Amino acid sequence: MVLVQLNIGKVMLITTSRRPCHLTRILSRELARVLPRSVYIPRGAKTIEKITSLARELGQNRVIIVNSTLDKPGEVRFLEVGEVWRWADASVRLGEVKVPRRAVRGSDINVVKIFAVGAEALEFAEWVEKFLGLGRSDVLPDSGLVIFITSRDGLKIQFRIMPGAQVVGPELAIASFGNLSGGRSAEMRGNDGQSRKSQRDDKAGVQKCSRS
Numbered sequence: 001m002v003l004v005q006l007n008i009g010k011v012m013l014i015t016t017s018r019r020p021c022h023l024t025r026i027l028s029r030e031l032a033r034v035l036p037r038s039v040y041i042p043r044g045a046k047t048i049e050k051i052t053s054l055a056r057e058l059g060q061n062r063v064i065i066v067n068s069t070l071d072k073p074g075e076v077r078f079l080e081v082g083e084v085w086r087w088a089d090a091s092v093r094l095g096e097v098k099v100p101r102r103a104v105r106g107s108d109i110n111v112v113k114i115f116a117v118g119a120e121a122l123e124f125a126e127w128v129e130k131f132l133g134l135g136r137s138d139v140l141p142d143s144g145l146v147i148f149i150t151s152r153d154g155l156k157i158q159f160r161i162m163p164g165a166q167v168v169g170p171e172l173a174i175a176s177f178g179n180l181s182g183g184r185s186a187e188m189r190g191n192d193g194q195s196r197k198s199q200r201d202d203k204a205g206v207q208k209c210s211r212s
Contacts, residue, residue: 012038013055017067018045024068026099027170031064034145034159034169036112052085073097089180095154095173113141118151124177125149 014032016024020043032040041054055063063079078088116125141162148158155177159169 012062012064013041013051013058013060014038014064014066015041015046015051016043017065018043019068020066021068021071021073023071023097023099024066024073027073027097028064028066030099030170031066036145048079048085052079052081055079055081090178091180092177093175095175097173098171099169100167100171112145112147114147114149115141116149120151120155121149124151124155124174127177 012032012035014028014035016028020028025042029040032038039058041051043051046054051063051065055061061081063081065077065079066073067075067077069075073094075094076092078090080086080088114125114128116122143162145168146160146162146165148160150156150158155174157172157174158167159171160167
């Protein structure tokens with residue numbers, strides 16, 4: 001079991017691909033609701049250049065983009081923003097997504113703690129640590145917002161408020177994760193072309209999904 005702690009000092013910008021499905025919009029809003037100092041910005045007709053410009057205005061060098069695949073959230077991609085922007089060589093592919101309605105907001109909390117249980121969950125936590133440059137601790141958190149990553153019945157993420165472990169926000173099943181240029185799993189490597197196509201579709205604004 002490993003704890004990774006993230007002190008949120010800047011605003012995290014969260015948005016979607018163009019023409020997102022209804023559930024993708026809800027998931028993006030809920031991520032911004034539970035993650036401290038996060039801001040959800042509807043994508044609309046905004047170009048990537050406009051999104052990254054807004055990120056700079058917020059003083060943020062990262063953007064999370066939730067892509068739609070047909071009628072559901074399918075993939076999470078990341079933008080690195082500096083004087084110029086680029087797609088980060090990283091992708092998280094989503095399985096089942098549940099977005100229950102919760103009364104508690106995590107956005108009032110200034111510290112996020114990631115707690116991993118299980119070998120695959122630890123691998124995912126270490127990947128997140130490397131990608132975002134987080135520190136780690138073996139101390140189990142007893143307060144604040146905790147992102148629980150488990151892998152007993154497949155890789156899953158829950159957001160919980162401690163003490164009490166009350167579940168808030170979305171619950172995510174992770175289908176795969178890793179770098180696009182040589183993924184972590186056979187599934188990631190096998191679908192690399194599809195992921196790159198999602199990137200091209202996002203730029204062209206032709207992401208398709210059923211209407212809710």
